[in-house]
Amino acid sequence: MDDEAEALNLKSFLRWATELGISDSPSTSITPSPASCLGYSLFVSNFPEAGGRGLAAARDIKKGELILRVPKGVLMTSQRLMRNDESLSIAVKKHASLCCTQILAVALLNEVNKGKSSRWWPYLKQFPRSYDTLADFGKFEIQALQIDDAIWAAQKASQKAEGEWKEASALMHDLKLKPQLLALKAWLWAFGSISSRTMHIPWDEAGCFCPVGDFFNYAAPGEETSNSEDQVTREAFSLQEDSMLNSVTELAAAHRLIDAGYEEDVSSYCFYARRNYQKGEQVLLSYGTYTNLELLQHYGFILSDNPNDKAFIPLEPNMYSLCSWESESLYIQPDGKPSFALLSTVRIWAVPQNNRRPVAHLVYSGYQLSIENEVVAMRWLAKKCRTILDILPTTAEEDGKLLVILDEFQETHQLVDIKEMPSALATELCAFMESKKIVSDGTCVISGVARRSIGRLKLAILWRYQYKKILSNCILHCTEVINDIISTKDLEYKEIFFKPANLHSHCFIPLHFRLLPCSVISSPTH
Numbered sequence: 001m002d003d004e005a006e007a008l009n010l011k012s013f014l015r016w017a018t019e020l021g022i023s024d025s026p027s028t029s030i031t032p033s034p035a036s037c038l039g040y041s042l043f044v045s046n047f048p049e050a051g052g053r054g055l056a057a058a059r060d061i062k063k064g065e066l067i068l069r070v071p072k073g074v075l076m077t078s079q080r081l082m083r084n085d086e087s088l089s090i091a092v093k094k095h096a097s098l099c100c101t102q103i104l105a106v107a108l109l110n111e112v113n114k115g116k117s118s119r120w121w122p123y124l125k126q127f128p129r130s131y132d133t134l135a136d137f138g139k140f141e142i143q144a145l146q147i148d149d150a151i152w153a154a155q156k157a158s159q160k161a162e163g164e165w166k167e168a169s170a171l172m173h174d175l176k177l178k179p180q181l182l183a184l185k186a187w188l189w190a191f192g193s194i195s196s197r198t199m200h201i202p203w204d205e206a207g208c209f210c211p212v213g214d215f216f217n218y219a220a221p222g223e224e225t226s227n228s229e230d231q232v233t234r235e236a237f238s239l240q241e242d243s244m245l246n247s248v249t250e251l252a253a254a255h256r257l258i259d260a261g262y263e264e265d266v267s268s269y270c271f272y273a274r275r276n277y278q279k280g281e282q283v284l285l286s287y288g289t290y291t292n293l294e295l296l297q298h299y300g301f302i303l304s305d306n307p308n309d310k311a312f313i314p315l316e317p318n319m320y321s322l323c324s325w326e327s328e329s330l331y332i333q334p335d336g337k338p339s340f341a342l343l344s345t346v347r348i349w350a351v352p353q354n355n356r357r358p359v360a361h362l363v364y365s366g367y368q369l370s371i372e373n374e375v376v377a378m379r380w381l382a383k384k385c386r387t388i389l390d391i392l393p394t395t396a397e398e399d400g401k402l403l404v405i406l407d408e409f410q411e412t413h414q415l416v417d418i419k420e421m422p423s424a425l426a427t428e429l430c431a432f433m434e435s436k437k438i439v440s441d442g443t444c445v446i447s448g449v450a451r452r453s454i455g456r457l458k459l460a461i462l463w464r465y466q467y468k469k470i471l472s473n474c475i476l477h478c479t480e481v482i483n484d485i486i487s488t489k490d491l492e493y494k495e496i497f498f499k500p501a502n503l504h505s506h507c508f509i510p511l512h513f514r515l516l517p518c519s520v521i522s523s524p525t526h
């Protein structure tokens with residue numbers, strides 16, 4: 001679709017949304033222009049670096065302000081779609097084993113099947129044509145994730161989508177959907193739409209599609225919490241003084257942790273600013289707390305600076321049963337520090353097996369057991385990360401290069417000379433180009449499918465690059481802890497660290513770490 005057609009579609013969508021009562025003004029007494037439900041608080045804009053199409057502040061907005069209201073009647077839910085379509089409602093009843101998400105996917109495809117005669121048509125035209133969630137990844141993009149956990153998550157996501165599609169096929173045939181809407185590709189589109197665009201509602205686990213509200217791009221929660229409690233309180237009171245924002249609900253909004261939700265008392269989905277915004281700035285929403293793999297799985301993007309990211313590393317099998325923590329709590333943070341549970345697990349692992357019980361309570365309380373134990377624990381962790389990094393087919397630096405090469409390729413359709421690339425990169429790139437039939441007889445042909453595959457390949461590479469960065473940060477962190485311990489010890493103790501140890505030759509761990517002898521530190525029996 002060209003830009004002009006897209007602009008016209010958006011215009012008619014905003015008019016449609018206004019007629020149905022969507023509004024970006026905090027008060028119902030402000031009547032929006034019939035041409036658009038936006039303009040008072042928000043406007044649609046493009047943010048190529050942060051989500052593409054999104055919503056920008058039409059004026060300076062204060063934290064806690066109500067910025068968008070979407071009435072219940074405009075929320076597109078399975079219930080509403082069935083209420084307006086008796087044949088859908090009858091057909092769904094015959095397939096009682098389907099889950100709520102499958103029903104919403106079928107109801108969405110059924111609405112698309114109606115084309116222009118659907119009352120939701122202006123809205124449906126605003127949905128993306130395709131998605132980049134893990135379920136959309138092909139075999140090649142899945143392998144490009146490189147890390148077993150991520151590969152497993154992607155395989156599971158696409159198997160789940162395919163399984164659910166098969167289960168729902170009979171219902172879609174009953175509804176006599178057009179052949180292209182019966183295909184797996186259409187199902188993946190519906191599945192991606194639900195995964196990345198629905199919002200939580202209390203009465204349907206599948207959630208709802210919320211017109212205009214689903215134009216908000218994402219920012220990780222936590223980024224706005226730099227505001228101190230005092231400041232929040234001050235802002236709440238200054239909002240109270242504002243003539244338009246003096247209801248109890250709005251005052252409560254200044255304190256709210258969630259920036260959007262369905263509100264029974266006003267029968268609307270309400271969106272609040274979670275921080276102050278200047279006119280023109282992108283207004284962002286927190287969809288929840290997600291790691292990069294989860295963002296990729298559910299939304300098809302990742303953040304290059306995600307404060308909630310986590311890197312999971314495979315531990316020794318019996319480490320998982322050493323403490324009572326769930327394995328999900330054993331991870332490395334983006335700054336390279338182990339989570340509390342992982343640190344405690346590694347500390348207790350570093351105690352000889354028959355001495356663990358008496359110190360368990362100290363470990364659970366977050367105490368360092370001894371200097372020696374801390375050194376063994378940190379050393380184990382650093383070595384583990386190093387080993388994981390060393391067996392991966394590419395380094396983080398090479399991944400960074402590959403991303404630059406792919407960016408350039410997308411722009412110029414020219415590939416840098418493969419001979420000049422590190423061999424692991426050249427192998428990966430050639431295999432990808434061949435599998436997608438991008439290069440034939442020495443010329444590049446980039447179809448729409450190939451373009452989307454390149455986008456997904458870049459996401460996979462970016463994900464593994466971030467993962468490797470976290471592991472490298474962990475090696476640095478562990479090294480720093482050990483160095484601090486050594487530098488704060490007296491001379492007599494330092495002598496203990498004199499004998500060279502047999503560490504991995506590629507370790508970029510500083511010299512005095514390498515000198516740490518296994519024999520003088522309390523070591524578990526491994």
Ligand SMILES: C[S@@+](CC[C@H](N)C(=O)[O-])C[C@H]1O[C@@H](n2cnc3c(N)ncnc32)[C@H](O)[C@@H]1O
Nearest residue numbers: 050051052053196197214215216217218299301
């Ligand atoms: C609810 S929609 C947001 C609006 C969307 N940009 C649109 O044009 O309809 C969620 C999707 O927006 C994109 N997105 C949202 N936040 C993003 C971000 N911070 N970085 C990159 N993409 C983002 C992702 O494709 C995600 O699946």
